[in-house]
Amino acid sequence: MTHEERQELLESLLAKQKAGTLKPRDRFDIPPQNMPEQDAAARRRNVSEVALGYTEMQARLEAMRCLQCKTAPCVQGCPVGIRIKDFIAAIADGHCDRALDIIKENSLLPAVCGRVCPQEVQCQETCTVGLKFKDVSRAVSIGRLERFVADLDCNGAAIPSVASLTGKKVAIVGSGPGGIVAAADTRRAGHDVTVFEAFHKPGGVMVYGIPEFRLPKAIVHDEIETLKKMGVRIVTNFIVGRTRTIEQLMTEDGFDAVYIGVGAGLPxxxxxxxxxxxxxxxxxxxxxxxxxxxxxxxxxxxxxxxxxxxxxxxxxxxxxxxxxxxxxxxxxxxxxxxxxxxxxxxxxxxxxxxxxxxxxxxxxxxxxxxxxxxxxxxxxxxxxxxxxxxxxxxxxxxxxxxxxxxxxxxxxxxxxxxxxxxNQANPLIRQTTTGLEFNKWGNLVVDENCRTSMPGVYAGGDIVLGAATVILAMGQGRIAAAAINDDLADKPR
Ligand SMILES: Cc1cc2nc3c(=O)[nH]c(=O)nc-3n(C[C@H](O)[C@H](O)[C@H](O)COP(=O)(O)OP(=O)(O)OC[C@H]3O[C@@H](n4cnc5c(N)ncnc54)[C@H](O)[C@@H]3O)c2cc1C
Ligand code: SF4
Missing domain, CATH: 3.50.50.60 (FAD/NAD(P)-binding domain)
Structure with missing residues (x-):
């Protein structure tokens, strides 16, 4: 489809919508919008991103494919429960800033998740449109739409507001997606937060594992910069279990809570x-x-x-x-x-x-x-x-x-x-921390709030779940941060 053909189709759909005559049949007839991508021969010789992202016209047409189902089965397929149909409706209406706000209620890293989440076995697998065509590749492209609004970043580089200092210190061990979310959410609550990262660059697997051609590192860098602007301290080349143990962080360095998000990096x-x-x-x-x-x-x-x-x-x-x-x-x-x-x-x-x-x-x-x-x-x-x-x-x-x-x-x-x-869990934390319960695969055992068996210590992401996904790690980072914020609210200074 040419740009003009897309524009004409979108205008006719919007006119029908305004007149109240837009039928599900009209939406089914909209061709799924393919994402432009780099030519295969050219990209064999560079590391630039393969998928190039939707144009606004493509995004709005793709959004018009959504039936706005009452029960929104796509949301049940999303591990963090993003209000998918609402953000898609906002895109269809041309309000991408509102769409991004909706996504950010549940996901702090939409530009990452829009690129690497396995949507075809999550939200898109349960999408009514894909089910109607008995073909998940014809479901509404929720991930591509998420990426579209995240890349536009209509809100600008907004720095989340931070509550006044509580006087409590939180250590985040590991700077993967779970650690980033846990750091952001505990910092927002006003705690003094430090992220300790073993590598010389923060970002976890998003930086050292997933290649540039799938996930540009500038995106992760921006998220880390946002954390820093919020006042989170990032300490690299710091191996918890070697440089300092968890007990030392808590008893000698004054940390009131520790989140362990060290991933599963042992091949x-x-x-x-x-x-x-x-x-x-x-x-x-x-x-x-x-x-x-x-x-x-x-x-x-x-x-x-x-x-x-x-x-x-x-x-x-x-x-x-x-x-x-x-x-x-x-x-x-x-x-x-x-x-x-x-x-x-x-x-x-x-x-x-x-x-x-x-x-x-x-x-x-x-x-x-x-x-x-x-x-x-x-x-x-x-x-x-x-x-x-x-x-x-x-x-x-x-x-x-x-x-x-x-x-x-x-x-x-x-x-x-x-x-x-x-990959499996690295045994370092297990070998250097008494009081933490691990399962037979070496993963940390946590309760539904990501609390470990050790008071004041929380964990999430691959070290708990085994090698899993970015969105699941983020989800656990958020749950753990909520538990930390709750527990620290009750803890005397
Ligand atoms: C090559 C590859 C491709 C992947 N592709 C996808 C994909 O397409 N989609 C998807 O959803 N998921 C993908 N995953 C999985 C996903 O990246 C992980 O599930 C996710 O990153 C786990 O997040 P996490 O927060 O547990 O920490 P991680 O991202 O694992 O980061 C943990 C961090 O902790 C640091 N660390 C470890 N030990 C210590 C210590 N003792 N002290 C201080 N720091 C420490 C590590 O250096 C690392 O930076 C992929 C994984 C790999 C390896
Ligand atoms: S299931 Fe598919 S069609 Fe229905 S609201 Fe979700 S994205 Fe839209």
């Missing part, structure tokens, strides 16, 4: 032969080198912390695997293979990421899994030996269990292998 490996060869990385290490240490920035003379690879195998089928594979393409690999032991249907990665990865030339090796990594006399990886699989009965996760086909081994020549099969 899992397969336990196969050859995983310690040169050229074998965890996806976390690979992505951290690329994102945080700018391995992609060959031109500007950054010290490149990843050896140049020609043939890369990425093992896994989630978002992390897609990010690693697409990063490998951008840092110059000629061939990138994605090896996954189930089929595409079972892949946990977002549909959009799978689609983009294929467009960028990543070769999918499905129903295959590595048996060992082969190295040369210098202990450098030279090949990956894989087995072919078929799907058997469903396992505990409900997905059909992959079963190896005996004798199906074959070799793929590679110089780099990236293992992206999952």
């Amino acid at each position: 899992s490996f397969m336990g196969i032969e050859g995983e310690s060869l040169v050229g074998v990385y965890s996806a976390n290490e690979y992505l951290t080198r690329a994102n945080l240490m700018k391995a992609y920035d060959f031109g500007s003379g950054a010290d490149t912390p990843i050896a140049a690879s020609k043939r890369v195998a990425v093992v896994g089928g989630g978002n992390v695997a897609m990010d690693a594979a697409r990063t490998a393409v951008r840092v110059g690999a000629e061939k990138v293979y994605l090896i996954y032991r189930r089929t595409e249907k079972e892949m946990p990665a977002r549909v959009e990421e799978v689609h983009h990865a294929k467009q960028e030339g990543i070769e999918f090796h499905l129903l295959q899994s590595p048996k060992r990594i082969v190295g040369d006399q210098n202990s450098r990886a030279t090949a990956i030996e894989c087995l072919r699989y078929e799907l058997g009965e469903p396992d505990d996760s409900g997905r059909r269990r992959p079963v190896a086909i005996a004798g199906s081994e074959f070799l793929i020549d590679v110089d780099t292998v990236i293992i992206a099969i999952g």
